[in-house]
Amino acid sequence: MSILRSKWVVLSPVMVAIVVLIFSLVLVPTVHPKPQKLPVAFVNEDEGVQLPNQPPINMGKNIEQAIQNMAKSNAAGKDQPPIDWMQVDSENKAKKGMDKQHYYGALIIPKDFSKKVASLQTPRPSAPKVKIVVNQGMNAAASAIVQQILNQAADHINANVRQQLLQAMAKKGGMVTVEQAALLASPVEKETAVIHAVGTHSANGNAPVSFVQPIWMASLAAAALLHLAMDRRAFAHRREKLAAQVMKTVVGLLLALIAGFGLIGMADAIGFHIPSFIDMALFVSLAFFSFFAIESAVFGWIGLKGIPIFILLLFFGAPLLSMAPELMTSFYRDWVYSWLPQRFMVEGLRELFFFDPTFQWNEPVSVLCWLAFVGVVLVIVSAFKKRMVQESEESGKLVTS
Incomplete structure (x- = not known):
């Protein structure tokens, strides 16, 4: 009966209630x-x-x-x-x-x-x-x-x-x-x-939404793994840490191309109607790198404790991404949907699937590029942040001694 005295057992009903409440809120808009x-x-x-x-x-x-x-x-x-x-x-x-x-x-x-x-x-x-x-x-x-x-x-x-x-x-x-x-x-x-008919090979028009989850989860896994690889290394000086962050960004670009061309190739193979393979693969690669950049930035500043943030974004966003904004309540439209980074991937894919198959500069591409740019900048700056923390700790030890 000692297990019943564990604080984790006591807290389990509260945790279950919180999880049920959170994921019940996901269903409200639908x-x-x-x-x-x-x-x-x-x-x-x-x-x-x-x-x-x-x-x-x-x-x-x-x-x-x-x-x-x-x-x-x-x-x-x-x-x-x-x-x-x-x-x-x-x-x-x-x-x-x-x-x-x-x-x-x-x-x-x-x-x-x-x-x-x-x-x-x-x-x-x-x-x-x-x-x-x-x-x-x-x-x-x-x-x-x-x-x-x-x-x-x-x-x-x-x-x-x-x-x-x-x-x-x-x-x-x-x-x-x-x-x-x-x-x-x-x-x-x-x-x-x-x-602009959705046709018969587009998951009833939901193909743009179907592509979000694999790209979001793949980018999250890549960002977490590369963060672990960086976190376990000892860097002799700031320049080495900065070079490692730049290399991580380059690896993220390569992974983005693999994910983009891989997903569109798989979708084409299983029967999705892909209007333009290269254009769509490039856009999906951009979306992957944009997600990877903001996820890596969060991990660079707060560590893997940021993973629940992106998991919740996925679960809260998934039901909304398939809905038109005019079908949502004002709360979900203005305070949830408008802040979802995944919606720009959906909007860009909808453009490529049903309107214009050419990869070109438009609002979704512009926003994803800005997200990628901000993410990369924060990733690079995080190298200096960690170094400064180490220096302050070292100076504190010297004063104490």
Whole structure:
């Protein structure tokens, strides 16, 4: 029964409770993700129509006004609306914005919308169309929500046009042609297009997130092993310690290339769709070295006691990395997700997978380079820090003696 008197046994329930609490918090953002202000483009290209003895008709303007009124009503309420409508001048500009990941989708009213609505009351009706464009590559889950909301908006437009058509026909005595009757149930057609599709070999669009864990853990293992190798060596002078830190950085670069090309090669072999092998391997290598640099910097200053920090970053970050920021609560979006270094790897890989396969200077690359630079500087400075500690200890011994 002596084991029950051990302080570790007494502390074990507390430790279990703390661990359960910490890892339960990881699940909070995924329980009930609620969309908030997903940016969606609205394009009204409707040129209107002029009917004899009637004022000009522009159905697109009416729809635009209804959306603006809805946005104002949502802004006045307490809850954030699921969609943040962004007025865009043309379909071309909206698609360019989606190429730059500014919008999750677009609702487009074509030029001839009013003209075709007017034709529904003629013997030769032509069904008007609304265009729905979904930017799937930005986030598969968020784009699915946007597509559902845009379909509902199109259905609402369809119901309004049908109601107006019925009222107009009632004034004319209710007589309809066979063609008009065929269009009466659903007078407005929906034309849906998916751009930057995630395809069938990208883990349902989660390939960028899937690559984070192996790179993060591999960089952590490399940083810990190289720290142990350095920590167990005795350096005769500061110059030797500094040279060893520089050599560790060079070894980290070589390991980054091995990890980057190795992971992308393995992913390609098991069936992932890799748009550009070299570009993606180089970016993953950059991400590995960036992680390795900041991990080595922490180890250089506080030792391997920093490992739990990076383990917690992985576990807290993993559920968030697959979510669109607009699906998170404000706390997780502003205070957790925004501080995750892994998110820049995910954003860069998403760009390479679904938008532009060319490795180029952009925000994720810029941030990862800065993280790597700061990490390397701190690693090198840590050599001087340890030397200064030794000198102060030695001077203290001399004074004491």
